[in-house]
Amino acid sequence: MKELNKNEYKSKWRIRPDGHDKVTGSLKYLTDYCFPNMLVGKVLRSSFPHAKINSINTTEAEQLEGVEAIITYKDVPGMNRFGLIFPDQPVLCEDTVRYVGDAVAAVAAISEEIAMKALSLIFVEYEPLEVIDSPDKALSSQMKLHPAGNVLHRAGYKNSEYVLDELKKCPYIVEETYETPRQMHAYMETEGGVVVPENDGKLTVYAATQHGFKDRMQLARILSIPESNIRVISSPIGGSFGGKDELNIQPYAALLAIKTKKPVKLHNKRTESVRAGIKRHPMKMTMTTGANEEGKLVGHIVRIVADTGAYATLGPAVLDFAVEHSTGPYIIPYVDIEGVSVFTNNGVSGEYRGFGGNQVTFALESQMDRLAELLQINPLVFREQNLRKADDPGPLGQRIVKNDGARSVLTMIKKSPILTQPLKTEPLNVKGRGVAITMHGGGLGFGRPDPSGARLSLTKDGEIEIAFGFEEFGQGLLGSIEIMMMEALGCRKEDLKIVIGDTDLVPSSGSSTASRSTNMIWNGIQKLKEPFLNKILDEAASYTDTTRDLLYLGGKGIWRKGKIDQLIISYYDLANYLSDKLPIFHTQFHFPTTPDAVIGGHYLYSFAAVAAEVEIDQLTGRVKVTKMDHCVAAGPVVNPLGYLGQIEGGAVMGLGFTINEDSVMENGRYHTQNLDSYLIPTIKDIPKEMKVFVDESLMEGDVFGPRGVGEIGTVAIAPAVTAAIHDACGLWVKNLPVSSEEVLDALTINAFVEK
Amino acid sequence: MKKAKVENKIDLTFELNGQPYHLTVPPTYRLVDILRTDLQLTGTKISCEIGRCGACSVLLNGKVVNSCLVMAYQIQLSTIETIEHVSHQSLHPIQQAFLEEGGLQCGYCTPGMIIALKDLLEQNQQPTDEEVFEHLSGNLCRCTGYTGIIRAVQRYREVVNKKEEIQ
Ligand code: FES
Ligand code: FES
Numbered sequence: 075m076k077e078l079n080k081n082e083y084k085s086k087w088r089i090r091p092d093g094h095d096k097v098t099g100s101l102k103y104l105t106d107y108c109f110p111n112m113l114v115g116k117v118l119r120s121s122f123p124h125a126k127i128n129s130i131n132t133t134e135a136e137q138l139e140g141v142e143a144i145i146t147y148k149d150v151p152g153m154n155r156f157g158l159i160f161p162d163q164p165v166l167c168e169d170t171v172r173y174v175g176d177a178v179a180a181v182a183a184i185s186e187e188i189a190m191k192a193l194s195l196i197f198v199e200y201e202p203l204e205v206i207d208s209p210d211k212a213l214s215s216q217m218k219l220h221p222a223g224n225v226l227h228r229a230g231y232k233n234s235e236y237v238l239d240e241l242k243k244c245p246y247i248v249e250e251t252y253e254t255p256r257q258m259h260a261y262m263e264t265e266g267g268v269v270v271p272e273n274d275g276k277l278t279v280y281a282a283t284q285h286g287f288k289d290r291m292q293l294a295r296i297l298s299i300p301e302s303n304i305r306v307i308s309s310p311i312g313g314s315f316g317g318k319d320e321l322n323i324q325p326y327a328a329l330l331a332i333k334t335k336k337p338v339k340l341h342n343k344r345t346e347s348v349r350a351g352i353k354r355h356p357m358k359m360t361m362t363t364g365a366n367e368e369g370k371l372v373g374h375i376v377r378i379v380a381d382t383g384a385y386a387t388l389g390p391a392v393l394d395f396a397v398e399h400s401t402g403p404y405i406i407p408y409v410d411i412e413g414v415s416v417f418t419n420n421g422v423s424g425e426y427r428g429f430g431g432n433q434v435t436f437a438l439e440s441q442m443d444r445l446a447e448l449l450q451i452n453p454l455v456f457r458e459q460n461l462r463k464a465d466d467p468g469p470l471g472q473r474i475v476k477n478d479g480a481r482s483v484l485t486m487i488k489k490s491p492i493l494t495q496p497l498k499t500e501p502l503n504v505k506g507r508g509v510a511i512t513m514h515g516g517g518l519g520f521g522r523p524d525p526s527g528a529r530l531s532l533t534k535d536g537e538i539e540i541a542f543g544f545e546e547f548g549q550g551l552l553g554s555i556e557i558m559m560m561e562a563l564g565c566r567k568e569d570l571k572i573v574i575g576d577t578d579l580v581p582s583s584g585s586s587t588a589s590r591s592t593n594m595i596w597n598g599i600q601k602l603k604e605p606f607l608n609k610i611l612d613e614a615a616s617y618t619d620t621t622r623d624l625l626y627l628g629g630k631g632i633w634r635k636g637k638i639d640q641l642i643i644s645y646y647d648l649a650n651y652l653s654d655k656l657p658i659f660h661t662q663f664h665f666p667t668t669p670d671a672v673i674g675g676h677y678l679y680s681f682a683a684v685a686a687e688v689e690i691d692q693l694t695g696r697v698k699v700t701k702m703d704h705c706v707a708a709g710p711v712v713n714p715l716g717y718l719g720q721i722e723g724g725a726v727m728g729l730g731f732t733i734n735e736d737s738v739m740e741n742g743r744y745h746t747q748n749l750d751s752y753l754i755p756t757i758k759d760i761p762k763e764m765k766v767f768v769d770e771s772l773m774e775g776d777v778f779g780p781r782g783v784g785e786i787g788t789v790a791i792a793p794a795v796t797a798a799i800h801d802a803c804g805l806w807v808k809n810l811p812v813s814s815e816e817v818l819d820a821l822t823i824n825a826f827v828e829k
Numbered sequence: 830m831k832k833a834k835v836e837n838k839i840d841l842t843f844e845l846n847g848q849p850y851h852l853t854v855p856p857t858y859r860l861v862d863i864l865r866t867d868l869q870l871t872g873t874k875i876s877c878e879i880g881r882c883g884a885c886s887v888l889l890n891g892k893v894v895n896s897c898l899v900m901a902y903q904i905q906l907s908t909i910e911t912i913e914h915v916s917h918q919s920l921h922p923i924q925q926a927f928l929e930e931g932g933l934q935c936g937y938c939t940p941g942m943i944i945a946l947k948d949l950l951e952q953n954q955q956p957t958d959e960e961v962f963e964h965l966s967g968n969l970c971r972c973t974g975y976t977g978i979i980r981a982v983q984r985y986r987e988v989v990n991k992k993e994e995i996q
Contacts, residue, residue, distance in 0.1 A: 080930075089928045096936030097924040097943060099872020099912030106871035187857075260971050262876045262884055262937040312874070312937030313971050344877045548935025548972045715931045719977055723934060726974030749881040749969065757965045757975040762958075764976055 075486045075705070078721070078766040083714035090553040090715065091567070092310060092546065103312050104280040105266035109337035112268065113142055113182040115330050116189040117323070117340070118196050119349060120171035120178055123207070123419040123742025124219075125200040127169050130179060135195035140188035143333040144196070146179045150329065152298030156321045158288060162220065163385040163422070165296055165325045171200070172219055173384035173419055174743055175350030182330040182338050205742045209358070209379045209416035219384065219417040226382050227390035229397045229674075230412040231470050237410040241373035244364025248444040252361070252437040253809045254792075255736035256381070257354035259426060260754050261547075263312020265351065266341030269327035276303045277328060282311040284319040284545055285585035286577045296325050297332065309575025311547035315727070316425035318547070319587055320352055320387050345747045352424035353737055355380045355392055355415075357433040361400075363441045369449050371406045371460045378413035378434065380423070387424035389415045394519070394674035396430035401469045402438045403480035403513035403681065404460045419742040425587065427724065428788045431514055432731060436810065439510040439793030444806065453797070454493075454509060458484060462513075464773060469513075472520070472668040472675040475776055479681030479707035482769040483511055486705035487683035490765075503689045504821070505700075508797025511683040512790040515676025516589040516781050517665035522674065524590070524665035527581040528598030530606050531658035536646030538565055541573040542598065543583035544591045549784055550716030554592055557713050562603045566629040569645055581660060589782030590665055592712060593678070596779040601661040609657040610648070617651050618642045666778055680708035680781040684725070684794040686761075690802050695818030699729055699795055702761040707769040708781040717783055721766045724787025730755045732792040734811050843904045845870075846914035860899035861885045864911060872912035872940045876969075883968030886941035887911050893948040895967075912940035915947060923950060923985050932981035934972035942968050942978060954989050956982075 080087045095101035132144045147154055147166040154168065155161040167176050179196050183189035206212045212224040234240070241247065267281025277299070283289045286306040294301040311318065323340040330338040342350065362375040378396055382389035393415040400411045446456035464478035487493070487509055497505045518524040529541040540559055546552050555572050559565070573579050583594060607627065614632040615622035620642060624635045631644035649656060668677040687701040704721050711717050734753045738745040746752040772778075796807040805820035841852045845868070854863060861878075864870045864887070874884040878897045885896040888910040915921050923946050926932065933939040942965065949956055949964040956964070961982050970978065 090931075090933075092936070093928045093933065094920075096933050096939050097920070097927050098916045099940040101936060102871060103937065106865075108866075108869060187855075262874070262882065262935065262969065262971055264876065311935065313935040315971070341875075344879075548933075548937075550934065719931045719934055719973060722974040722976040723972045724974070726976075727971070748879055749877040750879055754969060754971060755974075756967075756969060757978070758962045760975050764974075 075767050075769060078711065078714055078718045078768050086557070086714050088553060088557065088715060090550055091556055092552050101310060103263060103310055104268070104282055104307070105263060105341045107268045107280050109268060109270055112337040112339055113184060113330070113334060114186045114189045115180060115182045115327050115338045115340040116193055117177045117326050118179040118193045119346065120167070120174055120176040121198065122171060122200050122202050123174050123205045124203040125171050126203060127167060127171060127178065128199040128201055131197040132179060135181065135192040138188060138192050138195060140184040141181060141192045142184065142336070143182045143330050144179060144192065145329050145333060149333065150296060153295045156292050156296060156325060157386055158320055158388055159390065160386040173421060175421065176384070177326065180326040180330060182334050205419050207418060207420055207739065207742045209381050209418060212416045212418050219419070224417045226386055226415040226417055227393050228414050229394045231397055232410045233471060234408045237373050237375055237408040240408040241362060241364045241375065244372050245367055246445055246448045247362065247364040248441055248448065249362040250441065250444070250808060252359045252440065254357050254433040254436060255731065255810055256356045256421060256423070256739065257426065257731050257735050258348065258737050258752055259315045259317030259351065260752065261313030261315060261317055264342040264344055264347040265318060265322040267323060267327060268337055268339040269324070269331040270337040271331045271335050276305065277331065279304060279306045279324055279328060281308065281324045281327070282314065282318045283308045284314055284547065284587050286545065286575065287543060287582045288585065289321060289324060290577050292321055293324060293328055297328055306577045307575060309546045311545060314547040315427045316587065317352060319425045319585060322350065344749065348737065348744055348747050348752070352387060352422050354426035355382060355389070355423035355430065355433065357396065359434060359437040361437050361441050363445060365445050365449060369451055369456060369459055371404055373408040374401060374406045376400045376411040380413065380415040381418055381420055382415045383418055383420045383422040385422050387422060389423060391674065392425070392430040396434045398469050398515065398674060398676065399431045400434045400438060402435060403462050403511060405462050405466060420739050421737060421744065427727065428785045429588065431512065431789050432728065432792065435512045435789050436792040439790065440796060440806065443797050443800065454484065454488060457511060468668065468675060470672045470675045472670040472672040474668060474677055474679060475778060476773045477679060478773065479679065479769070480511065480513055482707045483681045483683035483705045486767050486769065487685050487703065490685040490703040492685040492687045492701050492703055502692055504692060504802045505687065505689050506798040506800065506802025507685065507687045508794050508801055509683065509685045510790040510793035510797060511681070512786070513679050513681050514786045514789055516593060516678045516680060517676060518588055519674040519676050520667045520672050524584060525662060526583045526594040526598065526665060527660065527662040528583065528602055529581045529658065529660050530602040532610065532645065532649050532652070532656050533571060534649055534656060536644065536649040537571040538563065538569050538645065539571040539573060541580045542595060543580045544586045544595065545575050547586070550713055550719060551586070551591055553716050554713040555595055558596055558599050562599045563607065564627045569630065589784045589786065592780055592782040593778070594665065596712065597663065598661055601663065602659045605659050606657060613652060614643050614648055617648065678778055678781055680706065680783065680786050682706045682786045682790050684790040686794040686798045688795060688798040688802055690799070690817060690821070692821055695814035695821060697733060697799060697812055697817060699761045701763045703765045703767070704787065705767045706783060706786060708783050708786065709772050710770045710780045711768055712780050718766055720783045721787035722764060724785070725764065725791055726755050726760050728788040728791025729760065729795070732795045732810055732812060736811050839902060841901060841905055843906060844908045846910055854901050856901050858901040860887065860896035860904055863901060864896060870911050870913055874937055874940060883941040883945060884938055886944040886968065888944060888948060893945050912944055915943060921947060922988055923947060923981065926981040926984040926988070930980035930984050931977035932973065938968060938970040942970065946982065950985070955986055
C-alpha cells in the first residue's frame with residue numbers, strides 16, 4: 075500500500091504535456107476554431123416530449139436576410155438515423171418526436187442572432203401524444219414509442235433454479251428498492267465544433283467525440299459519402315465522461331456545411347446541451363438478499379428497471395454491465411438477476427462514467443450494510459467473509475484474470491483513520507462514517523468487437539512517432555503515453571511525437587471508453603517496442619559500424635555503452651540516413667476477453683474501496699462529506715498525477731451523484747436546465763481531507779499490464795456516503811440524491827426516541 | 830423577397846491586455862462574445878452563460894467578473910485583462926503551481942480559475958483555505974474534483990513563503 079502523492083512518486087510525478095497551453099489559455103479547443111466565411115449553425119429542437127409532426131414550414135425563415143441554409147429530414151441524403159450500436163435516433167425527425175431534445179430542423183446563418191431568429195420563424199405543426207414519462211408507464215401503456223415496443227433490452231443472470239427456495243430458508247433477509255438519479259455529465263465544454271468543406275470535396279469535422287472512427291462511419295452513412303472523404307479531428311476536448319461518445323452536433327454541422335459549401339460552427343448552449351445531451355441511466359433496483367446463521371451470503375434476487383429514454387444509444391450494454399456488477403466482489407451461491415431497459419419520452423440515457431456500475435453498487439453495498447446490521451457484525455467483517463478469492467470466477471461465472479484486488483482494497487481501507495479514529499463530536503452536527511467497495515470490469519466485454527491498434531515510426535524529422543486513435547478529453551492520456559514511451563524506449567519526451575485524435579493520421583484504436591485506453595496503449599507499446607528497437611539498433615549498428623549489443627536508445631539518439639557512454643548517432647541523422655526506408659510498425663489486437671462465451675462478461679477487473687465521514691447539520695438536514703479515503707487496486711500506476719486526478723475527480727463526481735445531482739424531469743421536460751438548478755459540487759462541497767492509496771501489484775502470470783482508472787473512482791462513493799449517513803442518523807437512504815428532508819425526519823425521530 | 834435586418838451598433842473604447850481598442854458592436858453583445866468572437870481571444874471560455882460556472886472569468890478594472898454577464902456598454906472606458914495576458918512575460922506562479930500539482934485536466938475551467946485566483950492573490954498572497962474556497966466557489970470544475978486546485982494554491986503559498994524568507 076502506497077499513498078498516491080508527489081513525495082511517493084517523485085520523478086514519475088510529471089507535468090502534463092498539454093498543461094502549459096491549458097493554463098495560459100492558448101490551447102484551441104475544437105469549439106474555439108474559426109474559419110473564413112464561417113456560418114453559425116443552430117438546431118431547432120422539439121417543442122414536445124412526444125408528438126406527431128404534421129408539417130414543417132421553413133418558408134419564412136428562409137427569407138430572413140443572412141440565413142444561408144435550412145435543413146429538415148428531406149435534406150438528409152443517406153440514412154436519417156444515428157446511434158453507436160442501434161442506429162435508431164433520427165438526425166432530423168420526419169413524422170414523430172420522442173423527446174424534447176429531438177432535432178426537427180437546423181439553420182446556418184451569418185450570425186448567431188440571425189440563426190436564432192430563423193429558428194423562431196420555422197413553423198412546425200405538432201399533434202401532441204401521450205407522454206410516457208416513466209418506465210412503469212411505458213411497460214403498461216398501449217402506446218408504442220418504437221415499432222418493436224417499449225422494451226429496449228432485457229438481460230439477466232441466474233445460476234440456479236432454487237434461488238427463491240434457498241432465500242426463504244435464510245434467517246437474515248433484506249429486501250429493498252433503490253432509485254438513482256438522471257445524472258448529467260456536466261462537462262464544462264458543451265458539445266460543439268466546426269465542419270469545413272474542403273476544396274477537394276472532402277469534409278473536415280472538428281468536433282468532440284470519444285471515438286473518431288465511429289463518428290466517421292456514422293457520418294458517412296448519414297451523408298451518403300465514402301468514409302475516406304471525411305476527416306474527423308476530435309481532440310482536445312473540454313471534458314466528456316462518456317457524454318460525447320454519441321454523435322451530437324456533427325451531423326447538423328456537416329449537412330449545413332455541405333449545403334452552404336461553407337464552414338459551419340455549432341456550439342450548444344448549456345440549456346440545449348441539457349435538453350439534447352445524454353445522461354446517466356436512472357435505475358430502479360429491487361434487491362432481496364439473504365444470509366445464513368454463519369453470516370455467509372446465500373441468495374440474491376435482483377430486478378433492475380432502467381429508464382433509457384427515447385433512443386437506444388448504449389442502453390443495452392449499460393444494462394448488461396449493471397446486471398454483471400449486481401453481485402460485486404462477493405460470492406453468492408444462489409443468484410437470480412433480471413434487468414430491463416425501457417424506452418420513455420424522457421431524456422436519452424447513454425454512456426456515463428461507471429457505465430451502470432454506480433447504480434447497482436449503491437444498491438448492493440447498501441444491502442451488505444443492512445445485512446451486517448441484522449447480523450450485528452461489523453460491515454467490513456461481513457464483507458470480508460463473503461469476498462471473492464483471487465481465483466474465483468467472475469460475477470457471471472466466467473473465467474477472469476486471477477486477481478486478489480478485492481481483498482487488497484478491503485485490507486487497505488480498514489486502516490483508514492476515518493474508520494479507526496474516534497469521531498469528534500460537535501454540538502450542532504452529527505457525524506458518521508461508512509465504507510463500501512467495488513469491482514469494476516474494463517473493456518467492452520465478451521462478444522463485443524473491441525479492437526485496438528497503434529503505430530510506431532521514426533519520422534523524417536528524426537522524431538519517434540507514436541500514434542493512437544484515442545482522444546484526450548482531460549483524463550491525461552497524452553501524459554500517460556509520454557511516460558509509457560519513455561519507459562519502453564528509454565528516450566526523452568523531446569524525442570517523441572504523439573499523434574492522436576485525427577482519423578487521417580492515426581490507426582483505429584477503438585473508443586476512449588470503458589477504462590480501456592491506458593491498458594490498450596500499454597499493450598500497443600509492448601507489442602511495437604521490440605521490432606522497433608531491433609530495427610533502429612540494427613540500422614544504427616550498420617551505419618556506425620558498431621557491435622549492435624553495445625547500443626541502446628536514449629536521449630537524442632542511439633548511444634554506445636562504454637566507460638563513458640557515448641551518443642553515436644542522433645535520431646535525426648539516423649532518419650536522414652534511412653530516408654526512404656524509415657521504420658514504421660503497426661499493430662492491431664483485441665482487448666483481452668474471457669474464454670467463456672458469456673456475452674458482455676469482462677475479463678480484467680479493477681477494485682476500489684472508499685471510506686467516508688459525513689457531518690449532518692441538525693437544523694437543515696444538510697449532509698456534508700468531510701473526509702474521504704480511497705483505495706484502488708488496478709495494477710501498476712503509469713502516470714501518478716493522472717491516476718490521482720482520475721480518482722479525485724471521479725470521487726467528487728460520485729459525491730455529486732450522491733448528494734445533489736439530479737436532472738429533474740416532469741412530463742418529459744427538464745426542470746433543471748442550467749448549472750443554477752442542476753448543482754454539481756463546488757470547491758466548498760468537497761471533503762477537506764481526501765487521500766488515495768494504491769496497490770500496484772499484479773498476480774503472477776498476469777501479463778495484461780496496468781488497468782485504466784477512468785471510471786473506478788466514481789463507483790463506490792454513494793454507498794460509502796450513505797452508510798456514513800446511516801451511521802450518523804439511522805436513516806437508510808434508498809433514493810439518490812440524498813434528500814435533506816428525509817435526513818431531517820430521521821434526526822427528528824432520533825431526538826424523539828432519545829427523549 | 831428577403832427582409833432587411835436593422836441593427837444599432839455602439840462605439841466602444843477600452844483597454845484590453847495593455848492595448849487600446851476601438852470597436853463597433855451591437856449593444857446586445859456580451860463581453861464574452863466580444864472577446865471570443867470579435868477578437869478571437871478564445872482563452873476565455875463559455876459554459877453556462879448565466880454567471881454560474883466562472884469559465885468566462887476575466888478581470889474588469891482589476892476585479893474578477895463573469896464576462897457572460899457583462900454587456901458591451903459596460904466596458905466603455907474600462908481596463909480588461911484576460912487569460913492570454915496573465916503569462917505575457919512568463920508563467921504566473923499560480924499557473925506553474927497548477928501544472929505541478931495537477932490543478933487541471935480538460936483545462937476548460939482553468940483560465941477562469943487562474944483569473945479568479947489571480948484576483949485573490951493580488952489582494953492577498955497568503956489567503957487562508959476558507960478565503961480560497963470562498964473566492965473560488967463561483968468557478969466550477971468537473972474534472973479535478975478541486976483537490977488538485979487546492980494543492981496548487983498550497984504550493985503557491987509555499988513558494989511565496991520561501992521567497993519571502995530568502996528576502
Ligand atoms: S459562462 Fe459565464 S459564468 Fe458560466
Ligand atoms: S479541468 Fe475540466 S472542468 Fe476543470
